[in-house]
Amino acid sequence: MKRTLVVLIAAALAGCTEAPPADTHAADIKSLQDNEVQWNQDFQSKDVDKIAAHYTDDAVLMNSGMPASTGKDAIRKALKDMVADPAFALKFQATQVEVARSGDVGYTHGQYTMTITDPASKKVINDKGSYVTVYKKQADGSWKATEDAPISELPPPAPEPVKTAKKK
Numbered sequence: 001m002k003r004t005l006v007v008l009i010a011a012a013l014a015g016c017t018e019a020p021p022a023d024t025h026a027a028d029i030k031s032l033q034d035n036e037v038q039w040n041q042d043f044q045s046k047d048v049d050k051i052a053a054h055y056t057d058d059a060v061l062m063n064s065g066m067p068a069s070t071g072k073d074a075i076r077k078a079l080k081d082m083v084a085d086p087a088f089a090l091k092f093q094a095t096q097v098e099v100a101r102s103g104d105v106g107y108t109h110g111q112y113t114m115t116i117t118d119p120a121s122k123k124v125i126n127d128k129g130s131y132v133t134v135y136k137k138q139a140d141g142s143w144k145a146t147e148d149a150p151i152s153e154l155p156p157p158a159p160e161p162v163k164t165a166k167k168k
Contacts, residue, residue: 031143033094035054055144094110108132108133113127
């Protein structure tokens with residue numbers, strides 16, 4: 001009897017397979033959408049630490065007209081300079097959110113509007129454009145940006161006229 005029971009248990013266990021991983025795709029999409037809602041709120045508050053917390057330690061922020069900011073410290077400095085501008089305002093909205101089947105990487109892209117003061121002319125600029133942000137899922141299940149690239153639709157400013165020396 002014991003032997004039969006052992007054989008039955010062994011047969012039952014042999015027939016068991018590992019359960020497939022849970023499908024978290026819809027939850028991951030929602031999490032990225034919720035993350036961007038919070039990120040917009042953090043930009044409105046102009047709290048550099050809250051804004052920078054959305055990036056991984058090795059993230060890259062690529063803003064038009066300036067070198068890429070690599071690493072959270074460089075990103076924090078770029079953000080600090082941006083939010084110090086009294087005219088600064090930023091809003092963005094994803095039009096597409098995707099997450100890999102693996103559930104560990106995703107991206108968003110969409111449109112943004114931003115108001116800043118031009119450092120050269122001191123005039124307020126209303127910028128608009130597109131963005132793409134690549135996210136990695138963290139060990140705690142949260143999502144952090146690893147690559148962030150806003151692309152302005154505004155043409156670059158005209159170059160300064162070349163000054164020529166007057167002939168004597």
